[in-house]
Amino acid sequence: MTRISGVSLRRVLDSRGNPTVEADVLTASGGFGRAAAPSGASTGEHEAIELPPGEAIAAARKHAVPRLVETAHAGNQREVDAALRGADGTENFSEIGANSAVAISMAAAKAGADVLGAPLYQHLGGAFRGENFPVPLGNVVGGGEHAADATHIQEFLAAPVGAPSVSEAVFANAAVHETVGEILTERGIPAAKGDEGAWAPAIDDAEAFEIVAAACERVAEDVGFDIQFGLDIAASELWDGDAYQYGETSRTPEEQIDYVAELVREYDLAYVEDPVEENDFDGFAALTERVGSETLLCGDDLFVTNTERLETGIEQGAGNSILIKPNQIGTLSLAVDAIETATRNGFTPVISHRSGETEDTTIAHLAVATGAPFIKTGTVGGERTAKLNELIRIAEDAV
Ligand SMILES: C=C(OP(=O)(O)O)C(=O)O
Ligand SMILES: [Mg+2]
Known part of the structure; x- marks a missing residue:
């Protein structure tokens, strides 16, 4: 048929x-x-x-x-x-x-x-899916490869972990984005938006931490549930072969691990993606040993949605989470293989968009179909809201 x-x-x-x-x-x-x-x-x-x-x-x-x-x-x-x-x-x-x-x-x-x-999530996931919805990780400030002259850390991501529904989570992220914009205006900092719709101000990482933490706190007070935040450090882009270069500041691999461990504790980070460069399974494992019980340590460039690389990470205790981008591996079947291997081994799958996107909403369905606990798909901008709005529709449909 x-x-x-x-x-x-x-x-x-x-x-x-x-x-x-x-x-x-x-x-x-x-x-x-x-x-x-x-x-x-x-x-x-x-x-x-x-x-x-x-x-x-x-x-x-x-x-x-x-x-x-x-x-x-x-x-x-x-x-x-x-x-x-x-x-x-x-x-x-x-x-x-x-x-x-x-x-x-x-x-x-x-x-x-x-x-x-059948709706796509049900075709992919079966009749018993549609109960669990992912927490959206929303990019609110960013730089790195996604915006010139902005933060060194690629993404600061709102994580509305206490939201009672996916819809409230989506709106909370939009409110954090708006609040960040207001704080920037109050401080007289002009900001355009980067490739994923996040604010891309010319501020240093320390100020970005302060602003994002304040915005999450303000919105959490308003909405009455917990909003943490997380990062995609995209450390391979900072790595020059010897050290991590944050503009004037350089960090050795050991210093990088100390730095990230301190950030996790200082800001109670819910999520850290690519804290070390893409071939450093040992560094990833050392950091997991230090703070893996406190936060998600997610491999994007490390695992590239590839089950074999994920298996290496599982063996070595490198990370506790994998980013899933279907185009990194080429087919939905291979992406689902990586999700299933992750889930079986206690690694949290996080379904993700790319910085260059379209109106396509497949990843929203994939997240619901596989019961993935998180999805990273931006906060504002039509190609991002396409997925977020689809999640809201799926949630309404699935009741
Ligand atoms: C979404 C990301 O960016 P890109 O699509 O540029 O890899 C990422 O690094 O997680
Ligand atoms: Mg990444």
Whole structure:
């Protein structure tokens, strides 16, 4: 019933105004799914390969589409994703591009759900999903690779851990974003927004900590539930091969671990992503030993949604959480493998957007489908609110 009858691919705009790959999947019974690939700026060196969209589309038309049409079934995600891997033939989607692969994989899932008449989260997760919703981690101040002349730490993320519902959590993050804007104005600090819609003021990290902590506290008082915050340090972007460079300040690997451990305690951080560079499993393990019982230590560039790298981390006690970005690994099946391996081993999966995004809402459904406790998908901006609003709709639907 869900046999794929057509796959079409095109270039569309992402939120940075760059081209990205969009896929449509049609089934023999009239099912339809459409999805677009996101794109990172602070990419991990071990990620699957994103090809220039024109090349990715041409290669997927040549190698993948003939293997899918009239053969694979949109309702059978493993079959679709195996066909994509077979068509590509490499370990990292360097032939057809992870951007073509992930767009087709997600579009097929939506076409499968369409035929079955089920919401995407239910098609992916089964009848018993829809009970648990992720806490949204909302980027409110940022710099690094996402904004020039702003903080060295890439993301300061509001974490409304006490919110009674996903909707209240989403609105709380928006209120923290607005409050940060007000505090910046009070202090006469001009601020544009970075790639993910977070404020990108030219302030140092210390002032950003102070402002974000104050904004979370103010909003928490207003809404009456606990709002902590977290960070994506994106430490690989600060790492020069010997030390971590925060502008004038340089930190050795040992100093970096001390620094992050102190931040966790001083600010009661709920979440720290990529505290050390992407190949330092030992440093990640040392930090986990120190503060792993107090906060989530999440590997993004460290694990790149790759189950093998995650297994290394699990063996070594490096971190206690993994960021899940489907385009880092190329298919929904591989992303779900990483989520399931994480969950079985006590690692918390955090489903994530990329800095370059589209209106696509697949990750909202993936988070609900897998019962992931957190989702990182921004706070404001249409490509971010697309996912947040979808979570609100799913929650209403699932009742
Ligand atoms: C979302 C992130 O940024 P990018 O998409 O640029 O990798 C991140 O580093 O977690
Ligand atoms: Mg990151």
